[in-house]
Amino acid sequence: EKWPRGDEKAWKTSMRGLDTDIPSITKSIVGHVQTSLAQQAHNLDDLGAYQAAALSVRDNLILNWNETQMHYTRKEPKRAYYLSLEFLMGRTLDNALLNLGLKPKYDDSISQLGFRLEDLLEQERDAALGNGGLGRLAACYLDSSASQELPVWGYGLRYKYGIFQQLIAPDGSQLEAPDPWLEHDNPWELPRLDVTYEVRFYGHSERLDNMKAVWSGGQEVLAMAYDTMIPGYETKSTNNLRLWESKPKRGFDLQSFNAGDYERAVESSNSAAAITSVLYPNDHTTFGKELRLKQQYFWTAASLADIMRRFKNLGKPISEFPDYVAIQLNDTHPTLAIPELMRIFVDEEDVPWDAAWQLVTNTFFFTNHTVLPEALEKWPVPLMQNLLPRHMQIIFDITEIVVSVVEKKFPGDRERLARMSLIEEGYPQNIRMANLACIGTRKVNGVAELHSELVRLTIMKDFVDLYGVSKFSNVTNGITPRRWLDQCNPRLSNLISETLKLPKAVFLKDLYKLEGLLQFADDPAFQKKWAAVKQSNKERLAQHVQTTLGLKINTHAMFDVQIKRLHEYKRQTLNIMGVIHRYLTLKDMTPAERKKVNPKVVLFAGKAAPGYYVAKLTIRLIVNVARIINADADTKDYLQLYFLPDYSVSLAEVLIPASDISQHISTAGTEASGTSNMKFCLNGGLLVGTVDGANIEIAEEVGEQNVFFFGHLTPAVEDLRYKHMYHPVPVEQKCPPLARVLNEVSAGRFGDGGVYEPLLNTIRQHDYYLLTEDFDSYIQALKLVDEAYQDRTEWIKKSIRTTAKMGKFSSDRAIQDYAQEYWNIESTKPE
Numbered sequence: 001e002k003w004p005r006g007d008e009k010a011w012k013t014s015m016r017g018l019d020t021d022i023p024s025i026t027k028s029i030v031g032h033v034q035t036s037l038a039q040q041a042h043n044l045d046d047l048g049a050y051q052a053a054a055l056s057v058r059d060n061l062i063l064n065w066n067e068t069q070m071h072y073t074r075k076e077p078k079r080a081y082y083l084s085l086e087f088l089m090g091r092t093l094d095n096a097l098l099n100l101g102l103k104p105k106y107d108d109s110i111s112q113l114g115f116r117l118e119d120l121l122e123q124e125r126d127a128a129l130g131n132g133g134l135g136r137l138a139a140c141y142l143d144s145s146a147s148q149e150l151p152v153w154g155y156g157l158r159y160k161y162g163i164f165q166q167l168i169a170p171d172g173s174q175l176e177a178p179d180p181w182l183e184h185d186n187p188w189e190l191p192r193l194d195v196t197y198e199v200r201f202y203g204h205s206e207r208l209d210n211m212k213a214v215w216s217g218g219q220e221v222l223a224m225a226y227d228t229m230i231p232g233y234e235t236k237s238t239n240n241l242r243l244w245e246s247k248p249k250r251g252f253d254l255q256s257f258n259a260g261d262y263e264r265a266v267e268s269s270n271s272a273a274a275i276t277s278v279l280y281p282n283d284h285t286t287f288g289k290e291l292r293l294k295q296q297y298f299w300t301a302a303s304l305a306d307i308m309r310r311f312k313n314l315g316k317p318i319s320e321f322p323d324y325v326a327i328q329l330n331d332t333h334p335t336l337a338i339p340e341l342m343r344i345f346v347d348e349e350d351v352p353w354d355a356a357w358q359l360v361t362n363t364f365f366f367t368n369h370t371v372l373p374e375a376l377e378k379w380p381v382p383l384m385q386n387l388l389p390r391h392m393q394i395i396f397d398i399t400e401i402v403v404s405v406v407e408k409k410f411p412g413d414r415e416r417l418a419r420m421s422l423i424e425e426g427y428p429q430n431i432r433m434a435n436l437a438c439i440g441t442r443k444v445n446g447v448a449e450l451h452s453e454l455v456r457l458t459i460m461k462d463f464v465d466l467y468g469v470s471k472f473s474n475v476t477n478g479i480t481p482r483r484w485l486d487q488c489n490p491r492l493s494n495l496i497s498e499t500l501k502l503p504k505a506v507f508l509k510d511l512y513k514l515e516g517l518l519q520f521a522d523d524p525a526f527q528k529k530w531a532a533v534k535q536s537n538k539e540r541l542a543q544h545v546q547t548t549l550g551l552k553i554n555t556h557a558m559f560d561v562q563i564k565r566l567h568e569y570k571r572q573t574l575n576i577m578g579v580i581h582r583y584l585t586l587k588d589m590t591p592a593e594r595k596k597v598n599p600k601v602v603l604f605a606g607k608a609a610p611g612y613y614v615a616k617l618t619i620r621l622i623v624n625v626a627r628i629i630n631a632d633a634d635t636k637d638y639l640q641l642y643f644l645p646d647y648s649v650s651l652a653e654v655l656i657p658a659s660d661i662s663q664h665i666s667t668a669g670t671e672a673s674g675t676s677n678m679k680f681c682l683n684g685g686l687l688v689g690t691v692d693g694a695n696i697e698i699a700e701e702v703g704e705q706n707v708f709f710f711g712h713l714t715p716a717v718e719d720l721r722y723k724h725m726y727h728p729v730p731v732e733q734k735c736p737p738l739a740r741v742l743n744e745v746s747a748g749r750f751g752d753g754g755v756y757e758p759l760l761n762t763i764r765q766h767d768y769y770l771l772t773e774d775f776d777s778y779i780q781a782l783k784l785v786d787e788a789y790q791d792r793t794e795w796i797k798k799s800i801r802t803t804a805k806m807g808k809f810s811s812d813r814a815i816q817d818y819a820q821e822y823w824n825i826e827s828t829k830p831e
């Protein structure tokens, strides 16, 4: 190979390798203090020291990243792309240090410089570009892909503001503030000024023959790439997360400038920047806002242009596209990628329509994350028509494909055709994105066994009849053990390593190795150490709550935790009603009786979508119940209740290792999988839950005797709802203990009686999420929890056995499933 430019020797002798001995690390940190930050020892604070350390660590990531990407370019493997509107990454420094294996050395070096690594880690802001489980899953999958040396890139948006910051007002209700996470420069991203694409909106599309068209006019916006390095664990392999930022095109609206209409020109340049300004904070509902559709198209168009450019650099014929590219659609949010790739093939690459459709349907894969009807995305035809006229044509043309195949297989079945069409009739008509995602992809998967079954039986039933069942399968979600065991709970991973006599890397890369713990479950010395780890994690949490909120938590109590987005289907209301019931029961007892009660601290955290009234009311109720309970001298030694504001990945990392029991109590059939259930169990917390989502598979692994199940099963739900609708029974009759709780709230026992009526009425009327049906068995399950906790040794054994059986829930297993069964990609690494 010929050296491309200049004096080869000058290049090669100057090329940087990074030494990772402590003096070199110190030199690198100090170098960044001096030059990158222009500071000195005198004026360096924790924030500056964090930034210098981050830049020093980043140098290592960049070199590995360069080598990995160079390797992919040379080797030309098939690649997979994970398209997700959300990546809930959390903090990076600690994770990068652990994955690089450099944490102990940086710890030493930073101490030498007069700082504490722990303090520096706290300086970092969370990258919170996601709402909840779906976004965090994407982040875990990136970690697993890099760790297993798979050529996978993530594509998303670089929102200027991530998920809102949650504040609690004096009256207990949620307030939202913006999350300016980029305020102090983000050291983990590299702006790529040279990686830009133009993205068109509006205009008009003129059909030519051969199903082609010319789309012109309208408005063009620039997409610019920012790259974030994703280091694998104990490997050089470092993948890429490419996030797009929107910018006005150079000479954007020059016409207005020239016409002397400066204000209008500036306004439209703002409208270009607005596209990536904020993450929409809704989970499980869609609002049909034009800006959201703009986000989706902007992102899919830029990502596909980038993927296409990379493919073209290979110099292969276009017919080989699916041999080099697999694209996973994370929910329906990137579904426009399907008509967009059709547009590129047909209009720009001259591929005949039918051949293009073959290529498209062999490239994409679709993951569904919910069967709740209100969460299925629909876009009004007039909105699509105006914003993306060419895509609207293509969607109509794809509809023709659907009509013809359905007509052929089920002649004359007009109802079926209406259900399966991409267009839902109405005023206006709507485009059903889940139908488009199903039709345009090779495979469709749900995220846990039960959920995938429900996908086949409900939302995709007609498509199962059409394509056969093999197109619809399951990949049960997973979590990365690097962040969710080693990083968040180092004491536990140290204990496991020492007990199994295995280096951490062995079980962090092969989580099934935890099974080795089973043989120590009955060993009293090990049980004692196991309990001591849990205790110290409770103290760590109590310390954190003390310093951030000034609250004092009783660390000798059982910690009972429910942390997730607020939603009626997740039934935080059931939990708070249970807490009130416990409180009333305690109040009914004599002091002597209370002394026998097992003290409990109940912790809640989670955000409500800003427009979700009932969910926000639930937060308000929890906060106000907490005020009364925590101030009651009769009960405060036995029951404490806290709502921790502004739930985040970082807060989860402190909460999860401290929990004895966690709650996953959705109405059966509504929670697709859940992933925090896996995180709690991996950290030795037990689970109270309904027979739903991944709870079921967790119980299969750890044994039903180690989980506390309650409530009606999925097949009963539909009939119960029907009964509630047409033969309602008053709560007083159906469930007197719950009625008592509702009445106490109504009567103002926790302040503002009347304000909770709309929330209470969701239970009194219709009770769609079946609280009145499940309350008794819920209280019964919590009683069993208390009894089990009284026998502490038995409890610890359950805890050990639970952790030991969590191997299946590593995201490494999930990603292997996708790599082998869907994407057909293989591991490959530099040298």
Ligand code: NBY
Residues within 6 Å of the ligand: 131, 132, 133, 134, 135, 137, 280, 282, 283, 284, 285, 286, 369, 370, 375, 377, 447, 477, 671, 672, 673, 674, 675, 693
């Ligand atoms: O995805 C969650 C599921 O509820 C959970 O059961 C599952 O474990 C997890 C990972 O598969 N879904 C979820 O988090 N969904 C969202 O956050 C979300 C966000 C935006 C929109 C819809 C859903 N949206 O339409 O804008």
